[in-house]
Amino acid sequence: MDAPAAKALRTRRPVDSSALAGTVGYRLRLAQLTVFQDFIETFEELDIRPADYAVLLLIGDNPGCKQGEIAAALGIKRANFVALMNRIEERGLAERRARSSDRRSHALHLTDKGAQFVERMKELQTGHEARLVAALGGEADRDRFLSYLERIIEGKWTGRT
């Protein structure tokens, strides 16, 4: 008899998921997963995930910021930000400095090593984004696509909120 794979190809009627596939939300989720996957692979050499990337980028653009400010800008709860920031600090990429004005909060800064790291991050991000834009059809299509995303994010269409 044939190999199992051949048999599978012949006898297995594929599951009909057309009712799901016709849905905007479902395809949006698939697209998001695809992009995240490529993002993760792109940044594998730096051993960071999307959240780390975002935090480092924002600290770089907002030196001296408080933890809560970065967290809020990214939709991360203060409580969950602690472990994230601990990892980043242990890797020597950023640090919490004391502030004279307010001893409750910490001022976040990139280290020199962190600044170099962010430069490398941006190089990798440029490649990732370029591939994605090319897949969309070019700059004009990217803008159109972003416009659609913006209409969804704006959120005035949602039921209760």
Place this chain on the structure above:
Amino acid sequence: MDAPAAKALRTRRPVDSSALAGTVGYRLRLAQLTVFQDFIETFEELDIRPADYAVLLLIGDNPGCKQGEIAAALGIKRANFVALMNRIEERGLAERRARSSDRRSHALHLTDKGAQFVERMKELQTGHEARLVAALGGEADRDRFLSYLERIIEGKWTGRT
């Protein structure tokens, strides 16, 4: 002095997240979260989440399917599908039937109650989708948007995969 809120408005320079916001992946994630949020609110009355919705819909369209087939079609691991299916079965919406041909696998079927449930699901989904399509600008824009998503999902643009 002013109220705290007023002070915040005056003195807090907002965090600059423009480097992140200009990114396709970031906005894609925000849009996906927005849609999921509306989905969850829409289906609150039925007490189901996106995964339950997808499983019930697929069982309805593929009666007699095996657990592993539904799971694979949704990108869910067989191991994680068990608890999901247990909940659905305990609610009396679907059932695992024995098969004479292969006593290893179960044939999944909606119960009568489950079939009614799926009808209500589809009603709610229609409303959710209609709101979303309206936000995008109408049917033509939805098709254009889906086309963009498809280009991303196709995935031929990704680095390693």
Place this chain on the structure above:
DNA sequence: TCGAATTGTTTGCTAGTATAACAATTATTG
């Protein structure tokens, strides 16, 4: 000065996802 608010932190809970191992069953193959 005293109560309220802010800030970072810890702890505990839930959901989602991944792997490994297992028993029962079925398929393959020498």
Place this chain on the structure above:
DNA sequence: CAATAATTGTTATACTAGCAAACAATTCGA
């Protein structure tokens, strides 16, 4: 046929992510 391999559902386990509640230290507001 008998031994071996593959399939299927299941359990157990772990790890990530996220949320809420509570807390100490500190600062603010009245």
